[in-house]
Amino acid sequence: MRTPARLPLDEQLTALRTVLSRNEVLLEVLHRTATLELPGWYLTAGCLFQTVWNVVTDRPPQAGIKDYDLFYFDDTDLSWDAEDAVIRTGREVFDGLPAEVEIRNEARVHLWYEEKFGVPCAPYASTEAAIDSFAATTCCLGVRLEPDDRWRVYAPHGLSDVFGLVVRPNPVLAPRAVYEAKAARWRAQWPGLTVLEWPSGGGGEGGDGGGAGAAGRSAAG
Template identity: 80%
Template sequence: MLGRLPLDEQLQGLRSALSRNEILTDVMTRAATLDLPGWYVTAGCLFQTVWNVVTGRPPANGIKDYDIFYFDDGDRSWEAEDAVIRAGHELFADLPAEVEIRNEARVHLWYEQKFGVPCPPHESTEAAIDSFAATTCCLGVRLKLDGGWRVYAPHGLSDVFNLVLRPNSVLAPREIYETKAARWQDEWPELTVLPWPDASTGAPPPSLPNETARPA
């Protein structure tokens, strides 16, 4: 199983799996032309592609949208972000998928109103990815100038390949995790969904046996 291989082999397996989703690779190639600071394609389109490949489904099965995060703290105005969103709409208009672009330097300006909890200002796109409701979701990929891939995976890749959903209580409320988990498990019943940490102890969910260690 890929989830029990050394990290370098997992990275090769990740690229192989993601490359089977032609919509995803097209989004990545086009996103690079926008030249957005600190950008990544991130979230469900990545780990759900892996889930599909691992379970023998079509690579783009069940993927709701394709998220692109970037970080521009030089201009946090809605007008600047909207200009990027409009450029993206034009760039991706012919793709059979919805592509959402967001400036993560602005998230703290609207997060509490939408989700009911305050969000400290993010310091980078990576910090924004760190705050996803599940550690399994904390994954970002972008193309480098030399054609290689930059992969950000602060919690490693084992859970992604092993179809384990592990909560991340850094920011998102419990109900967001549980709502997403229920929706994803309905689409991918092979998922193992770990419970939210015990509020009385703050203890994280137990690790699974033979889990590959995190990258340093």
């Protein structure tokens, strides 16, 4: 039987839903988030690809997942008060879950990113654009539930690396040091990972950013 990494993309999408559905917390977060009706929202980053890694390596689906990153995009009100109101509502909606859900409005990232990390971040045009700037292409994955309960998957680099346990650098915003620190941490937990080296002459050598509106921590898990 072929591994999911070698399946055609349409079959990989089916496999992704099957694998992610084994994480009961993740499913509950998806369903509760749908009730918030946030614009352009995705559950993204570590909770997704780490669930896949756990299942592929025969571990409990939730093992090692610290939090669940929820991105949305609302450029109609860029105030902190508006974002904080969503975060506070989220605390009520996700109350009782055995996991922390981190909610961030990706339309606001450029307002605080440079002050916090020392490198500028151009305004994102969408949640998808924010996901595009994670430190590793393997992290560039988002899932949400549409009103008809259909799964919407954003995977600009495909799914083969995710299923194949390959970590590939994405020198767009986050610097090399961030990528290497994340990769080292992941490899310590999933020793079977193949970590590809940062490209020589690649961008993102300076700064201390986390990529994709990481909200002051590692949004990619």
